[in-house]
Amino acid sequence: xxxxxxxxxxxxxxxxxxxxxxxxxxxxxxxxxxxxxxxxxxxxxxxxxxxxxxxxxxxxxxxxxxxxxxxxxxxxxxxxxxxxxxxxxxxxxxxxxxxxxxxxxxxxxxxxxxxxxxxxxxxxxxxxxxxxxxxxxxxxxxxxxxxxxxxxxxxxxxxxxxxxxxxxxxxxxxxxxxxxxxxxxxxxxxxxxxxxxxxxxxxxxxxxxxxxxxxxxxxxxxxxxxxxxxxxxxxxxxxxxxxxxxxxxxxxxxxxxxxxxxxxxxxxxxxxxxxxxxxxxxxxxxxxxxxxxxxxxxxxxxxxxxxxxxxxxxxxxxxxxxxxxxxxxxxxxxxxxxxxxxxxxxxxxxxxxxxxxxxxxxxxxxxxxxxxxxx
Amino acid sequence: xxxxxxxxxxxxxxxxxxxxxxxxxxxxxxxxxxxxxxxxxxxxxxxxxxxxxxxxxxxxxxxxxxxxxxxxxxxxxxxxxxxxxxxxxxxxxxxxxxxxxxxxxxxxxxxxxxxxxxxxxxxxxxxxxxxxxxxxxxxxxxxxxxxxxxxxxxxxxxxxxxxxxxxxxxxxxxxxxxxxxxxxxxxxxxxxxxxxxxxxxxxxxxxxxxxxxxxxxxxxxxxxxxxxxxxxxxxxxxxxxxxxxxxxxxxxxxxxxxxxxxxxxxxxxxxxxxxxxxxxxxxxxxxxxxxxxxxxxxxxxxxxxxxxxxxxxxxxxxxxxxxxxxxxxxxxxxxxxxxxxxxxxxxxxxxxxxxxxxxxxxxxxxxxxxxxxxx
Numbered sequence: 001x002x003x004x005x006x007x008x009x010x011x012x013x014x015x016x017x018x019x020x021x022x023x024x025x026x027x028x029x030x031x032x033x034x035x036x037x038x039x040x041x042x043x044x045x046x047x048x049x050x051x052x053x054x055x056x057x058x059x060x061x062x063x064x065x066x067x068x069x070x071x072x073x074x075x076x077x078x079x080x081x082x083x084x085x086x087x088x089x090x091x092x093x094x095x096x097x098x099x100x101x102x103x104x105x106x107x108x109x110x111x112x113x114x115x116x117x118x119x120x121x122x123x124x125x126x127x128x129x130x131x132x133x134x135x136x137x138x139x140x141x142x143x144x145x146x147x148x149x150x151x152x153x154x155x156x157x158x159x160x161x162x163x164x165x166x167x168x169x170x171x172x173x174x175x176x177x178x179x180x181x182x183x184x185x186x187x188x189x190x191x192x193x194x195x196x197x198x199x200x201x202x203x204x205x206x207x208x209x210x211x212x213x214x215x216x217x218x219x220x221x222x223x224x225x226x227x228x229x230x231x232x233x234x235x236x237x238x239x240x241x242x243x244x245x246x247x248x249x250x251x252x253x254x255x256x257x258x259x260x261x262x263x264x265x266x267x268x269x270x271x272x273x274x275x276x277x278x279x280x281x282x283x284x285x286x287x288x289x290x291x292x293x294x295x296x297x298x299x300x301x302x303x304x305x306x307x308x309x310x311x312x313x314x315x316x317x318x319x320x321x322x323x324x325x326x327x328x329x330x331x332x333x334x335x336x337x338x339x340x341x342x343x344x345x346x347x348x349x350x351x352x353x354x355x356x357x358x359x360x361x362x363x364x365x366x367x368x369x370x371x372x373x374x375x
Numbered sequence: 376x377x378x379x380x381x382x383x384x385x386x387x388x389x390x391x392x393x394x395x396x397x398x399x400x401x402x403x404x405x406x407x408x409x410x411x412x413x414x415x416x417x418x419x420x421x422x423x424x425x426x427x428x429x430x431x432x433x434x435x436x437x438x439x440x441x442x443x444x445x446x447x448x449x450x451x452x453x454x455x456x457x458x459x460x461x462x463x464x465x466x467x468x469x470x471x472x473x474x475x476x477x478x479x480x481x482x483x484x485x486x487x488x489x490x491x492x493x494x495x496x497x498x499x500x501x502x503x504x505x506x507x508x509x510x511x512x513x514x515x516x517x518x519x520x521x522x523x524x525x526x527x528x529x530x531x532x533x534x535x536x537x538x539x540x541x542x543x544x545x546x547x548x549x550x551x552x553x554x555x556x557x558x559x560x561x562x563x564x565x566x567x568x569x570x571x572x573x574x575x576x577x578x579x580x581x582x583x584x585x586x587x588x589x590x591x592x593x594x595x596x597x598x599x600x601x602x603x604x605x606x607x608x609x610x611x612x613x614x615x616x617x618x619x620x621x622x623x624x625x626x627x628x629x630x631x632x633x634x635x636x637x638x639x640x641x642x643x644x645x646x647x648x649x650x651x652x653x654x655x656x657x658x659x660x661x662x663x664x665x666x667x668x669x670x671x672x673x674x675x676x677x678x679x680x681x682x683x684x685x686x687x688x689x690x691x692x693x694x695x696x697x698x699x700x701x702x703x704x705x706x707x708x709x710x711x712x713x714x715x716x717x718x719x720x721x722x723x724x725x726x727x728x729x730x731x732x733x734x735x736x737x738x739x740x741x742x743x744x745x746x747x748x749x750x
Binding site: 028198200212213216223258263311317321323326334 | 573575578583587588591597604605608642644671679682694695700701703705
């Protein structure tokens with residue numbers, strides 16, 4: 001998407017063909033800085049230090065990391081070592097393992113002399129495939145935004161389509177387009193009037209920091225709100241629909257996503273506001289039956305007790321907001337049950353949230369599963 | 376309540392009888408500092424600069440402000456000027472006007488020579504009355520905590536009664552005891568095991584700052600959580616009940632309170648978690664029929680875009696969390712419809728949230744109103 005009029009992806013090959021470049025997301029939203037990754041170590045550090053984040057982008061960066069490793073040493077031993085180094089950076093990231101397995105399987109049968117070029121080609125293809133998945137989600141989700149616009153027109157309601165989103169499921173979390181934000185970019189680029197309510201998304205503020213930044217740089221109208229505000233906006237009729245991403249969705253359609261997603265889904269149901277989830281199919285966990293089966297990560301309480309931002313004179317500072325001696329608890333995610341989700345938006349099209357809907361879109365994955373429907 | 380073992384109120388007469396002392400709440404939770412108010416100007420500044428906040432405490436401070444004014448000059452002209460000065464500090468605060476009207480009406484018939492003593496006596500009585508209202512709320516609310524404990528015991532469930540609260544409705548917002556926290560203090564002091572989930576309460580962080588501080592200083596077990604976390608806790612069975620305060624409750628039982636309260640009430644209903652509101656009767660607005668009639672204050676967007684806390688080296692710093700060019704919107708309050716509220720806890724006892732329940736507890740106020748029941 002655009003950064004002040006210039007098209008960007010989150011990761012791209014350097015012009016000299018010997019490196020890959022990224023947007024250093026640790027500097028956002030306070031500074032827009034790109035970084036050049038020349039070695040395996042550079043790629044591993046970029047993932048570990050969260051210069052890149054978001055499951056699809058982590059996978060793409062890992063694929064490029066193998067390509068950079070093959071440039072220096074394309075032996076079997078070097079390939080194995082590079083795999084281990086990259087896998088250790090974020091061991092719970094599903095896309096990381098998938099990308100590493102994919103690239104390694106293609107390189108192992110090749111002569112060492114062919115591996116660097118093959119790895120670069122495959123890394124580039126993985127990036128293109130991710131962008132294509134996200135763009136397809138954008139096109140399918142656009143239908144809901146168009147429908148919301150048509151309803152507002154028919155009712156002679158003023159103003160744009162108001163969309164509430166939580167966390168960052170935008171192009172910064174992927175290679176391009178994003179997931180939840182892809183339909184919004186499609187609508188905006190097509191001239192459909194849209195306006196986004198951006199949940200701050202404490203504790204890490206990916207909404208206030210990343211979503212607001214990317215919407216602003218692309219020119220999409222938006223306002224940042226505290227996570228507490230969405231219910232009031234819904235009750236006052238100021239939200240036409242919600243769209244969020246998902247970190248993992250189980251076979252029955254339960255949606256695990258950033259903590260706080262469930263509260264918005266509950267209020268959306270209470271106010272007859274549609275609640276959509278943008279769901280790239282690699283995010284579906286067919287091995288889990290339901291959301292209660294997902295372990296919820298407990299993260300560092302310091303994320304709750306502190307906030308990082310920039311001071312009036314431009315320094316980046318971390319401040320503590322709690323009293324000394326008051327402990328905090330930090331759950332990273334919550335589960336929104338499928339019955340609160342109006343529809344899932346995948347790269348293959350949309351479906352009702354639930355076992356049947358997912359099985360119809362992905363029959364090859366759902367095959368062999370118990371023939372029972374709970375949704 | 377206690378501050379590290381020493382009993383405090385939020386406002387008290389100085390030992391020399393010539394001044395009143397307060398806790399400077401602008402310094403909390405990072406420093407515990409008291410301030411001495413010797414003049415009308417001191418009292419007005421304390422209210423305006425929010426060294427004291429919370430409707431009951433603002434009223435009490437205004438009453439003391441008149442007493443301090445009468446010490447210096449007890450003429451009719453001085454009384455009128457002091458009234459205007461204090462009323463201008465926070466013109467929308469209902470308790471402020473009530474306290475000023477009450478004290479002025481008692482002073483006007485008196486000779487000037489008697490006014491200073493009379494004003495001091497009345498200010499002290501207003502403080503005692505507020506503490507008595509809050510303590511009564513504590514005693515009535517304690518019944519729900521005791522019931523929750525009894526249920527856990529009968530089900531052989533481990534652990535304390537887990538209570539979720541939002542914002543600060545504790546003794547810092549009143550003269551003593553607080554409203555939502557009064558039942559918790561009563562339970563804790565009676566030896567009932569309680570544990571409080573403290574919502575951070577963005578944007579001004581009254582939960583992370585004030586509620587956590589006062590619970591910690593009194594010794595009540597608690598954890599601070601981000602505002603996003605409560606839904607997940609409820610779904611996992613980690614919340615036995617919610618209690619919040621209210622800024623204004625309408626005749627039908629709709630509860631206006633700090634932004635975000637409604638999201639917790641919606642999730643509580645979704646998870647069969649009782650949701651109680653502590654309601655001192657001066658907070659009931661009998662002139663409004665329902666929550667939709669309440670104008671919702673839009674506050675400075677800078678409260679959303681920035682966070683204030685202390686740095687590692689102990690300085691108080693304000694940092695910006697949003698990108699330049701991203702606007703924010705800041706609604707101060709939301710309305711929780713009465714049907715999401717399990718019960719209202721008043722100083723006269725508890726009642727079902729709704730017109731009938733309130734009318735039975737306060738027949739003298741509800742009299743003359745249309746004989747229709749919507750709740």
